[in-house]
Amino acid sequence: MKILLIEDEISTAEFIVDGLKKENFAVFHIPNGLDGLFEACNNYYDIFIIDVMLPDIDGITIIKKIREKNIQTPVIILSAKNSTEDIVSGLRAGSDDYISKPFSFIELLARIKGILRRMNLNFSTSTILSEGNLKIDCLKKKVFRDNKEIILQAKEFSLLEYLLKNKGIVVTKQMIIDNVWNFDFDPETNIVEAKISKLRNKIDKNFKNKLIHTIKGLGYILEDKF
Numbered sequence: 767m768k769i770l771l772i773e774d775e776i777s778t779a780e781f782i783v784d785g786l787k788k789e790n791f792a793v794f795h796i797p798n799g800l801d802g803l804f805e806a807c808n809n810y811y812d813i814f815i816i817d818v819m820l821p822d823i824d825g826i827t828i829i830k831k832i833r834e835k836n837i838q839t840p841v842i843i844l845s846a847k848n849s850t851e852d853i854v855s856g857l858r859a860g861s862d863d864y865i866s867k868p869f870s871f872i873e874l875l876a877r878i879k880g881i882l883r884r885m886n887l888n889f890s891t892s893t894i895l896s897e898g899n900l901k902i903d904c905l906k907k908k909v910f911r912d913n914k915e916i917i918l919q920a921k922e923f924s925l926l927e928y929l930l931k932n933k934g935i936v937v938t939k940q941m942i943i944d945n946v947w948n949f950d951f952d953p954e955t956n957i958v959e960a961k962i963s964k965l966r967n968k969i970d971k972n973f974k975n976k977l978i979h980t981i982k983g984l985g986y987i988l989e990d991k992f
C-alpha cells in the first residue's frame with residue numbers, strides 16, 4: 767500500500783510517516799505543493815494525504831488539478847483551520863475524507879482504513895455482513911437476527927451497516943455523523959443517540975446477548991461478546 771503525503775510541517779510529517787511505516791505502509795513525503803502535485807501526477811499511489819495550507823500552492827488547488835487529470839486516487843485532506851468552508855471546498859474539489867488538526871494517529875489510521883475498506887467493497891462480490899446471529903444483506907437491504915427478518919428504516923439500516931462494517935472497532939459519534947449522515951450536520955443534536963436507541967430496540971431488545979455496546983466517552987461498538 768503506497769501513500770503520498772504532501773505536508774510542509776516537518777514535525778507533523780514525521781509523526782505521520784513514522785506511524786504509517788509501523789503499520790507497514792510505504793509512505794513518500796514531499797514538503798511542498800508543486801513537487802507534491804508533480805509526484806501525484808507522475809507516480810502511482812493508493813492514497814494521497816494532502817495538507818491544505820502549503821507555502822506555494824494550497825492543497826485544494828492540488829486536488830482540483832489531480833482530478834482534472836482524471837486521477838481518481840482517494841484523497842484525505844489535513845485541515846489546520848477546522849473550518850467548515852475549508853472542508854466543503856476540499857470535498858467539492860474531489861477529496862474523499864478530511865481530518866482536522868490536531869488529530870491523533872489512531873484517527874488518521876481509521877480514516878485510511880475506512881477508505882481502503884470502501885475501495886475493497888467496490889470489488890467485493892459478497893454483500894452479506896454478519897456478527898453472531900445478526901446478518902445483513904447490503905444489496906437487498908434486509909436484516910436478519912436468528913434467521914428472523916427485522917424491518918429497519920433506511921437510516922437505521924445505514925447506521926447498522928456502518929457499525930457492522932466496523933465491527934469490533936469503537937466508532938465515535940463524529941465518525942458516525944461523517945459516514946451515515948452528511949458532514950454538514952450539526953453535531954450538537956442527539957440524532958445519533960436517538961437513532962442508536964431505535965436500532966437497539968429493533969435488533970437487541972428481544973435478544974439475550976446484546977450486539978451494540980456504548981463505550982462511555984468514546985462512542986459505540988458492535989460486537990458479539992459471547
Ligand code: CA
Pocket residue numbers: 773774775817818819820
Ligand atoms: Ca501546512
